[in-house]
Amino acid sequence: SQTIHQWPATLVQPVGSPLSLECTVEGTSNPNLYWYRQAAGRGLQLLFYSVGIGQISSEVPQNLSASRPQDRQFILSSKKLLLSDSGFYLCAWTGQHTGELFFGEGSRLTVL
Amino acid sequence: AQRVTQPEKLLSVFKGAPVELKCNYSYSGSPELFWYVQYSRQRLQLLLRHISRESIKGFTADLNKGETSFHLKKPFAQEEDSAMYYCALRGAQKLVFGQGTRLTINP
Numbered sequence A: 001s002q003t004i005h006q007w008p009a010t011l012v013q014p015v016g017s018p019l020s021l022e023c024t025v026e027g028t029s030n031p032n033l034y035w036y037r038q039a040a041g042r043g044l045q046l047l048f049y050s051v052g053i054g055q056i057s058s059e060v061p062q063n064l065s066a067s068r069p070q071d072r073q074f075i076l077s078s079k080k081l082l083l084s085d086s087g088f089y090l091c092a093w094t095g096q097h098t099g100e101l102f103f104g105e106g107s108r109l110t111v112l
Numbered sequence B: 001a002q003r004v005t006q007p008e009k010l011l012s013v014f015k016g017a018p019v020e021l022k023c024n025y026s027y028s029g030s031p032e033l034f035w036y037v038q039y040s041r042q043r044l045q046l047l048l049r050h051i052s053r054e055s056i057k058g059f060t061a062d063l064n065k066g067e068t069s070f071h072l073k074k075p076f077a078q079e080e081d082s083a084m085y086y087c088a089l090r091g092a093q094k095l096v097f098g099q100g101t102r103l104t105i106n107p
Helices: none
Strands: A003-007 A010-013 A019-026 A032-039 A043-052 A055-058 A065-070 A073-078 A087-094 A107-111 B003-005 B010-014 B019-021 B024-026 B032-038 B045-049 B072-074 B083-091 B094-097 B101-106
Touching: A003 A087, A010 A019, A019 A032, A019 A087, A019 A107, A032 A073, A032 B094, A043 A065, A043 A073, A043 B094, A055 A065, A073 A087, B003 B083, B003 B094, B010 B019, B019 B101
Parallel strands: A010 A107, B010 B101
Antiparallel strands: A003 A019, A019 A073, A032 A043, A032 A087, A043 A055, A065 A073, A087 A107, B003 B024, B019 B072, B032 B045, B032 B083, B083 B094, B083 B101
16 A cells, blocks of 8 residues: 655754755555645745656745655755744655545644 | 635534535646645644545545535534645646635634
8 A cells, every 4th residue: 555754844944054854655666745834824836846857847936945855755845044944844646547635644843 | 727615714513513625627638636634833744535435434425527626524523633735736747736725723
């Protein structure tokens, strides 16, 4: 069966420090991968998605970037965090021909 | 551009009353629409999709292309329906979500 793992679950970082959130999927190949940010009152905001290795589509210009170094690995990064980067980040995947999204457990980032 | 609008951030109804969570969308192509639900302390998960035309946990949703709507309905609410509900639209390879509606069922 397919599983999705996301870590760390919780992260507290100072302003200006770097960020790396990692997401891996097991039990499937060539998934579409997504990073969302969930904020109260703002719903689920799509940040990045990827349909293959090295292919990244950015939805919202901001202080974050994403990379997909391997087929089932998706990384969310920042070189210098801002206070406004605080939030709950969700990784998700779908199959190439299905619409159902499977979500990770999320990573809560607090920037101080 | 893809856009999903859920006009109600909060919705509160009594147990046994009918529930309707509104969702409107904007998309130039042929839409694929979903409802996702997040119960307390659980992962976000799929509730239903329009192409299945099925009822899940008593919920149904009909795609109305003329009104560009995909409202979620249940005739008799139950306390366990209390959760956060998101409407989502799939176009090309990306899924865009609405702002979500927090549904509270009062006993």
